[in-house]
Amino acid sequence: MRRRQGGTDRRGDERHAPARAAPAPAFRRPGADLVVLYGLHAVREALRAGRRKLLAVYATAQAAERLAPDLAAAGLAATVVEARDLDRRLGAGAVHQGVLMEARPLPAIDVSEIERRSGIVLALDQITDPHNVGAILRTAAAFAVDALLVTERHAPDFSGVLAKTASGGLEHVPIVAVVNLARALDELGDMGYQRVGLDSDGAADLDDTPLTAPVALVLGAEGAGLRRLTRERCDVIARLDMPGAIRSLNVSNACALALGLVARRIV
Numbered sequence: 001m002r003r004r005q006g007g008t009d010r011r012g013d014e015r016h017a018p019a020r021a022a023p024a025p026a027f028r029r030p031g032a033d034l035v036v037l038y039g040l041h042a043v044r045e046a047l048r049a050g051r052r053k054l055l056a057v058y059a060t061a062q063a064a065e066r067l068a069p070d071l072a073a074a075g076l077a078a079t080v081v082e083a084r085d086l087d088r089r090l091g092a093g094a095v096h097q098g099v100l101m102e103a104r105p106l107p108a109i110d111v112s113e114i115e116r117r118s119g120i121v122l123a124l125d126q127i128t129d130p131h132n133v134g135a136i137l138r139t140a141a142a143f144a145v146d147a148l149l150v151t152e153r154h155a156p157d158f159s160g161v162l163a164k165t166a167s168g169g170l171e172h173v174p175i176v177a178v179v180n181l182a183r184a185l186d187e188l189g190d191m192g193y194q195r196v197g198l199d200s201d202g203a204a205d206l207d208d209t210p211l212t213a214p215v216a217l218v219l220g221a222e223g224a225g226l227r228r229l230t231r232e233r234c235d236v237i238a239r240l241d242m243p244g245a246i247r248s249l250n251v252s253n254a255c256a257l258a259l260g261l262v263a264r265r266i267v
Contacts, residue, residue, distance in 0.1 A: 024085060024088075025058055025079055025081050025085050025089075027058070027089050027100075027102070028055065028056070028102050033104060033105065034055075034102060034103075034104070035052070035102070035103045035104065035105050035106075035158070035159040035163075036090075036100065036101070036102060036159055036160055037100070037101040037103060037159065037160075037163045037164075038086070038090060038094060038096040038097070038099060038100045038101070038160070038163075038164055039095065039096060039097050039099070039163075039164040039167070040063065040066065040067070040097045040098075040099060041167040041168040042101075042163045042164050042166065042167065042168055042170070043057065043067065043099050043100075043101045044067060044070050044168065045167075045168030045169075045170075045171040045172070046101055046103060046168075046171050047067070047070040047071065047073070047074045047076070047101075048070055048073075048074075048171075049171035049172060050074070051106055051107070051171055052103050052104055052105065052106050052107070052171075053103060053104040054074060054076060054101065054102075054103045054104075055101075055102040055103055055104065056076075056079065056101070056102045057071065057076055057077075057078040057079065057099065057100070057101050057102075058078065058079045058081045058085070058086065058089075058099070058100045058101075058102075059078040059079070059080065059081065059098055059099040059100070060080070060081065060082065060083050060086075060098035060099070061080050062098060063078075063097060063098030063099040064078040064080055064099075067099065078099075083096075083098055086098065086099075086100050090160075094160075094161075094164075095164065105158070106158070106170075106171075106175060108175070108176075108177060109147070109174050109175070109176055110176065111149070111176055111178065111184050111187045111188065111191075112187070112191075114146050114147045114174065114176065114191075115146060115174075116146055116214055117144055117146055118143060118144040118145060118146055118263065119146070119213040119214040119215065119266055120143065120145050120146060120214065120215050120216075120217065120259065120262060120263060120266070121145065121146050121147050121148075121149065121188065121193065121214065121215070121216045121217070122136065122140055122145055122147070122148045122149065122216075122217050122219065122255070122259075123148075123149040123150075123181065123184070123185065123188075123195075123216055123217070123218045123219070124136070124148065124149065124150050124151075124155070124219055125151075125181055125218060125219065125220040125221065125226050125227055125230045126151060126154040126155070126181075126220075126221050126224070126227070127150075127155075127219065127220070127221045127222075127251060128154055128155065128156055128221065129156065129222075130156040130157070130160070130161045130162035130165065131161065131162075131165050131252075132222075132250070132251050132252045133150075133155070133156050133162055133165075133166075133252075134161065134162040134163065134164065134165025134166040134167075134169075134170075135165055135166070135252035135255075135256075136148070136219075136251070136252050136255045137162075137165075137166040137169040137170050137173055138165070138166045138167050138168075138169040139169075139252070139255055139256045139259060140169060140173045140255075140259070141166070141168070141169030141172040141173050142169070143259045143260075143263050145173055145259070146174070146214075147173065147174045147175070147176050148173050148174070148175050148176065149176045149177075149178060149181065149184055149216075150175065150176070150177055150178070151177070151178060151179070151180075151181050152177045152178065152179055155177070158170060158175060181229075181230055182229040182230060182232070182233050185216065185218070185230065185233035185234070186233060188216045189233070189235070191214075192214060193214045193215065193216040194211060194212050194213075194214070194215050194216070194235050194236070195215075195216045195218060195233060195234045195235045195236075196209065196211070196215055196216065196217050196218065196234065196235065196236055196237075196238055196262070197218045197220075197226050197230065197231055197234035197236070197237040197238070198217060198218065198219050198220070198226075198237075198238060198239070198240070198254060198255075198258055199220065199225055199226055199231075199237050199238075199239060200225075200239055200240075200247070200248060201237070201239065202236075202237040202238040202239030203236070203237060203238070203239075204236075204238055204239070205238065205239060205240070205241040206238040206239065206240055206258055206261050206262070207241075207261055209236055209238045211262060211265050211266055212266070213266040214266075215262055215266060217255075217258055217259070217262060218230060218234055219251055219254070219255055219258075220251075221251070222250070222251050240254055240257055240258065
């Protein structure tokens, strides 16, 4: 049978037509009421903790499979995407491990609402590096710290790289954002907390400093250290004596060592 002149072979056209690209996922626009979490640990702990409102999960097929039990328990289904979609949303340098979550910020609490469990609170005096604060949160979660105090200004965004570095710790440590850290330390003092500032010029080694529970361990930014008003609110300023040639530690490492010493001695 002769094909009509000017006609088309529809089956042939379909065989040779280029494949259509899948539509790009409809990520939400960034905003003050939107938190973006990425990485398997950060997303899994957000699913398990149930402390925040979860909006959507975008994951590669492999990551979605790994998170399937936690997604089901949280009543969510992942939107399956390609890794390049997440790269475009987060930037090529983000180690997202194939998963991104959109959620609401964690509920804020006040100093007076801190629930005492371990008897330890951390207060950060304008530590702004998200990697350091994320590492501190991970350690704080491991030591069951009751709360982390930060200033509303001069603090990193509790999302993205900080949450990834915290490796899920963000979901387990209540965050108290205060306008004035000195006043917050006054309030902690009224609540019975011993306020221990950590500084290389401290009067004594932390291991030799008398401690009484509950304790508020106060850490300053690297280089700047504790501000004057913060130091004045501390009951004692202690240092960490190191035996090696390098006498100072990164603030997140110093926090981990200090928490180990404090937790052991106030039990």
